[in-house]
Amino acid sequence: MNRALVVGIGDYGRLMQPLPGCANDRQGWSELLRGALGATGDALRVRADAQATKLTLLNDLAWLLDDVRPGDQRVFFFAGHGARLRRRDPVTGIADDVIDETIVAHPGASGDYESFMLFDADLAAMIDQSGFPPSARLTLIMDSCHSGGMMRKILMEDADVPLPRCLMIPEEDESPSRAPAAEPTVRSFGSLARAQVQVQRVILAAARAEQPAWDDRMPNGLRHGVFSYHALNALAAQPAISFSDMVATVAPQIAARFPQVPTLLGDSSRFSNRMFN
Template sequence: MSSHKEKTNQQTQEAMFRYKKCRNQNKGEAQIICCNCKGEFHVPPTTTTYRCPRCQAITASSSRNVQSNKDRGNEMGLVKSSFPTKNIIKSDHISQNASKSEYVLNRSPRSFSLVCSFSPSGRSNKRAVLCGVTYRKKRYRLKGPVNDVANMRELLVKVFDFPTECIHELTEEKQCVNFHPTKTNILRELEWLVEGCQKGDSLVFYFSGHGIQETDSKEDEIDAMDESICPVDFLHEGTILDNELNSILVWPLVEGVTLHVIADTCHSGTVLDLSYVYDPEKFTWKNNKPPSKEPSRKNPSGGRAICVSACQDHQMAADTSAFKGKGMNGVMTYLFTKVIKQKPDITYGGLMEQMGKEIEEIMRNNCRPSFLQHMFRPRIVQDTVISSSEEFDLFGTIFTL
């Protein structure tokens, strides 16, 4: 019997390819509908991979194996049996005591193949990858990430003038499985994000989903823990460690390129593993380079990387319906987009301060304080964190993407 990953779900394939099994009688060509822009084009019948002439998206043939969406929520026994219905802590329902090997056994090697090559006739200096993972049909599911991605997309387009064709979204709502937030797809899109970056480029990676901590095996973490993000298939394929995010996203940055990572996930304070973390109590940058047996590389090749995180490494981030009453949102993402829309000329320091004040105000004045107090646990508040590959004047620099 073939393995689970090799099983092909016919309905998923049809949604992905919308492949018409008809051939041009004169040319013997197959007619394809692009899974991205829905444009129609013809290809030779023996072709296995197709690049859309309109949007440049690549679509695999119907013979390609596709990972199914079968529910795997209980396979590893990592999930607690109960959770609040209104406020969900983003990693509290994944056992913190589960050993790393339990969910990293089947990690596959990185395999990159770019799905899209944007702006074939002209290069944009703004690109973004927005990833929202709901883990649907799992007991540790989240309801906010899809709304978070929509909010971030609106912010990038309306406030920071990102071209829509240069924003890639990975969610489980996408019909095309190339755009589901699997580990392989996320890693592929991260490489696309930084590939060929040039001076003046503004790059954004946004992630909303679960995050966990794992024991540091390289002795390059001050707290002896690695932070990681959880793709939708992390139980089978493994998490993506902060070291890996740093090497893929930060190392390739050349002079004049700025990367922003916005992480609305638990334990995300140093998820990009950058050299400096801002201390708001001392109004200064802290060195995040631990003494180690071997020197570790954390910085780019001339560019700048900045990470805005939902909480400190030891804290948990949350989804809540307290803001609008309907629908779930990540607390950090909602406040992040709200503050920037209200104050488009705000500085980095002002943004971090304002988000902190908003959380404190909600804790004091919200009409349903018990919800938020339960959500954040007694006296545990979600403290947003900013880290950077280099020190800069936080209160003298306007926030921009």
């Protein structure tokens, strides 16, 4: 059975960093995957805003990776904030020298930043330990960025301007133990697609690792992730489009207004194949 998990977090509650385009992305990808995968009813899970806590998303991801049969397609779409953070050792409390890249779940009422981050390495381990068969297809579509600190000076008062999908951690909330070194080592989010993997997957990322992914008002008059808007239009026009052709189609459209380059990672043998069938 094909399954899809669609997550769009536009209201980050107490973090006060909204992304108004995520609701339209969530709706657009849900509708597309219902048709493209036949993922209806219990085969499609959609999480919005406060529903999308870290615990809920981990349970949903376990469901997405479970009971997979040969030929199944499983798709995870995420629209929301990305971030970079040094993890603490759970015993000593000492922060790692390496900065990890994450996607940001809804924070709930309390807890420090790490408590609502889904770290790349944890997601990769979850996938590799799932027993996902090689004859099935796993696709992750990430409309977020993973370089939050670089954008912290952007003001958020006007929600109708382009917004980066990078969590901005206020400087006063960053303890010295969290602050990056002068030349930090960043463990790339692309480790979801690292060479030594147990489960092959394709990651379609909205932007390169060093770039923000943007949220803006688009020609249809609505807010969207810039990548999602163009990707959904391309799929509507060419339902049989391949991963490579998707990137080739939307990249120049995005580049006309934003310094953002969609990127393919992972199982390159699938790049020339139809995205969904």
